[in-house]
Amino acid sequence: MLQTLLQSKDFLSLTLANPETISESFSFELADHTDVHVWDTGVIVFEPKQAGNKDIVLSCAVHGNETAPIEICNQLIKELLEQSTKVKHRTLFLIGNPPAIHNGTRFVEENMNRLFSGNHSSGEGLVNQERVRAKKLEDYVDRFYTSVTGERHRIHYDLHTAIRASKHEKFAIYPFRHGKPHKAEQIMFLEACGVDTILFHHEPTTTFSYFSSNGYGADAFTVELGKVRPFGENDMTRFVATHTMLTRLITGADLELSEFDNDKVNLYQVCRVINKNHDDFAFNFANDVENFRSFPKGYVLATEGGEKVKIEHEEEAIVFPNANIPVGQRAVIMLLPVAEPVLE
Numbered sequence: 001m002l003q004t005l006l007q008s009k010d011f012l013s014l015t016l017a018n019p020e021t022i023s024e025s026f027s028f029e030l031a032d033h034t035d036v037h038v039w040d041t042g043v044i045v046f047e048p049k050q051a052g053n054k055d056i057v058l059s060c061a062v063h064g065n066e067t068a069p070i071e072i073c074n075q076l077i078k079e080l081l082e083q084s085t086k087v088k089h090r091t092l093f094l095i096g097n098p099p100a101i102h103n104g105t106r107f108v109e110e111n112m113n114r115l116f117s118g119n120h121s122s123g124e125g126l127v128n129q130e131r132v133r134a135k136k137l138e139d140y141v142d143r144f145y146t147s148v149t150g151e152r153h154r155i156h157y158d159l160h161t162a163i164r165a166s167k168h169e170k171f172a173i174y175p176f177r178h179g180k181p182h183k184a185e186q187i188m189f190l191e192a193c194g195v196d197t198i199l200f201h202h203e204p205t206t207t208f209s210y211f212s213s214n215g216y217g218a219d220a221f222t223v224e225l226g227k228v229r230p231f232g233e234n235d236m237t238r239f240v241a242t243h244t245m246l247t248r249l250i251t252g253a254d255l256e257l258s259e260f261d262n263d264k265v266n267l268y269q270v271c272r273v274i275n276k277n278h279d280d281f282a283f284n285f286a287n288d289v290e291n292f293r294s295f296p297k298g299y300v301l302a303t304e305g306g307e308k309v310k311i312e313h314e315e316e317a318i319v320f321p322n323a324n325i326p327v328g329q330r331a332v333i334m335l336l337p338v339a340e341p342v343l344e
């Protein structure tokens with residue numbers, strides 16, 4: 001029954017028709033070359049019978065209103081189901097938060113990207129659907145990565161769009177590596193996707209990409225593909241390079257990557273994360289200020305609890321400023337440019 005819904009090759013429709021879960025998982029074959037498994041709502045695995053060495057996770061809709069990544073993933077899935085493309089590498093697609101997609105909101109009860117690495121079960125435990133789903137997504141990633149043995153190259157691109165416009169339209173967050181080197185090849189793959197700006201995180205986080213990076217040694221990134229827009233308002237021509245490179249990746253085509261070139265990318269190091277500690281936290285700049293705007297030393301960036309939060313370095317750039325969050329959560333990430341990166 002569920003499988004017949006996939007005859008239209010529209011996995012997003014199947015997912016949105018069953019936002020909480022599906023009655024049972026199911027599997028089928030694409031000709032004689034690929035096994036397909038639907039493990040849950042929004043969870044589909046393509047497994048080539050002659051698989052290459054990569055295990056690739058592509059996730060979207062960890063934030064429900066970030067529609068462009070959902071459209072990109074659904075298109076990639078459709079092309080695979082129609083057999084106009086064929087995976088060479090095992091590939092898991094995850095549509096993170098279907099109820100929030102229905103709602104047209106970032107989340108229903110709690111920001112899912114603050115719940116990974118077990119944070120879903122901290123405090124009051126699995127009390128809402130985002131917590132339950134975050135735990136299930138962790139379990140699916142674990143099952144996907146650990147069900148094959150041997151020398152595997154694990155990859156996870158968690159696709160998002162940002163609330164604000166950005167000086168660098170497409171950028172990626174490289175989760176904290178605990179001293180392991182950052183990889184030039186990954187940066188150049190992202191550059192070929194049109195993602196020309198990388199932020200090196202300086203500490204562990206509760207994001208999905210950090211979960212795969214830290215727990216499974218995956219080359220994992222949070223990838224921001226532009227500004228958030230509702231369905232029907234995305235200019236899909238802006239994602240052609242991303243779609244092309246992800247297709248090449250999963251189908252095992254030549255990636256045709258250039259050598260690392262510092263002039264082609266903008267690299268930033270996270271120097272600190274400013275959390276909201278009081279209800280009256282307020283930024284001292286307009287709502288339409290873009291991500292990556294920099295401010296000079298001494299500038300009063302924000303105020304809260306009668307205190308001023310000032311810029312500490314000669315120049316610091318901002319990303320993801322958001323005062324409309326619960327006390328205790330991240331209000332903004334502060335960045336310093338990296339002139340000479342140390343890469344592997």
Ligand SMILES: O=C(O)CCC(=O)N[C@@H](CCC(=O)O)C(=O)O
Binds near residue numbers: 173
């Ligand atoms: O635009 C914003 O303010 C937020 C965009 C967003 O959802 N960003 C991710 C970044 C995750 C990471 O740091 O790897 C998030 O806040 O969850």
Ligand SMILES: [Zn+2]
Binds near residue numbers: 063066
């Ligand atoms: Zn997001």
